[in-house]
Amino acid sequence: MTIFDFFRPTRSAPVARDRLQILLQHERVSAGASDLIAVLREEILEVISRHVEIPAEKVQVKMQRDEAISTLEVEIELPNPIRRRAA
Template identity: 85%
Template sequence: MTIFDFFRPARSAPVARDRLQILLQHERVTAGASDLVAVLREEILAVLQRHVDIPADKVQVKMQRGEAISTLEVDVELPNPVRRKAA
């Protein structure tokens, strides 16, 4: 690369390829998010069930992705009164 390369316009093919790679990577991340939420839900449920008798439908896990941050929301409905599982 020489100093004169800075003054040449960029070719569109490499720029388009780079943009496509970024787009594909973004799609893979967002497509894998639902799988990640399902895995997290099952693992959280398994940990909770070691300590408390809780039905699987009482655990909800949601993930929201934002530009600056992502949030993971876990909603667990505990039975009243809480009964511990026998060890």
């Protein structure tokens, strides 16, 4: 690369291709997150159900992503009194 390369006009096709690749990667990550949350929710529900009777709608799993950190929030509403599952 020389100093004269900075003064040449850039073609729009390579720039558009790069932008499309970034957009596709972002969509893949976003789509994969919802699948991951569904799998995590089912696995958490399965583990809890081994010990406590709990309806499926009482387990909520949420994921938030920022640039620096991702947060996984699991909210489980337990019955009062807790009814243990028969072994």
